[in-house]
Amino acid sequence: MASSGQVVAAAAVLLLMQLATTSASFGARDPPPPALREAQAACVKYLGICDNRLRQYNNSVYPTDQDTMCMVRCAGIMVGFWDDTVGFKLDGLISLFPELAAAAHVQHQILSCAEKRIASCPPQDTCAKAYNGFRCFLDAKKSGFGVKDALPAQSQSLKPFDAQEFIRSLSICSKIQRIPKELRNLYVQGVFPNDEKTRSLIRCVGIRTGLYDDEQGPNIPMLYSLFGAGQTEAEFRRRANICINVNQPLLDAQDKNAQAYVKLYRCFAEQFSALIRANANAMV
């Protein structure tokens, strides 16, 4: 027979379990649309933000701290609601949240809020500006767009990876990295000099496209699908590994940008240059 002490203990455990589930669902919020979640995940990796922050962002929780603000700028450039030169871009938000298209007064509210809040940011602080614009959107979203269940959220499935996506990533990462025009002019010719800005750009492109990961290195199956024509995957992998292994000892293990530049770009330099020259007209 259970003693009364055991019964009390069991009841307390049940109560605790119930509290735990209640508070867990209490904190949950709508996850952002898939394209924004993907961009957030890429930006957390690229900016070296602690992994567990991504869980917050995936629940649409965006605290006011420097990491989060710069993550919002990075994701904003990737999905198209922020540009350092143009500023806050409502169109980019509308393509993520189509129900916003029908709510003209909400659009107006977001824009006038963003204008005020961005004007009060330090001029050079593009992270704070992007974040503050986005906050205006989040506030409007919290009170509802005033349109109930407009379009069922389009499955914004990401496009299959191809040369166009690669070129698009180059231009997005050039914006995130604030690459000067002289360097961009070299990139469109398929030339990527070994300087700090370019190394960082290559790492950004790699992470955004999935062609590269700081821990896993180059994604050989994906590179094979881009560049492997005429070879077996095994042969392609063998050649790639020779290049990666020869260079590994020369690389500073702490320098993530240098690692990406060599293992992703240098080992496939001819292929990348050819890909870019073949698609040069698509680049801006």
Ligand SMILES: *[C@@H]1O[C@H](CO)[C@@H](O)[C@H](O)[C@H]1NC(C)=O
């Ligand atoms: C957040 O979302 C991204 C993209 O959907 C996913 O890859 C990642 O695993 C999620 N992370 C967490 C911690 O929820």
